Amino acid sequence: MTSSTPKSPLSAVTGLLAFVLVVGGASGLLHEWLGWIHFMGFVRFLVPDGYEIYGYVVMLVLGLAVGAAGDAPTRRGRA
Template structure:
């Protein structure tokens, strides 16, 4: 589930960034999918910013909810030598 969330979040983040670049510079004309949605006419930049923010949040939550080992992490270098 974590990998799927990271993939979806990454795609949302990518599409948001591509949409922002397209609206500001005009590049990535075919990759900016937000511009093909007729109900967002005139609000493509705001939708792209929102898409990038949502994608970043999904990736951050997926990373944070990853599997963690139970108990404290103690490496071998942190232990005192036995006498």
């Protein structure tokens, strides 16, 4: 069932940020572990040299947290 209330701009921005962090972190981990190409290569500039695995894991977890936090007001409004 769809809601008749439009999505707020802040919710759209947090959704985009969460997507970039989750996909960038996952792609960085795949690149480090398996040698695949970077899907979102610009995220390598966000991680310090020598701490790639930790940085990509932090990006992945932070993306999940931002996505959950950005979706919380819309879920609260529906309940």
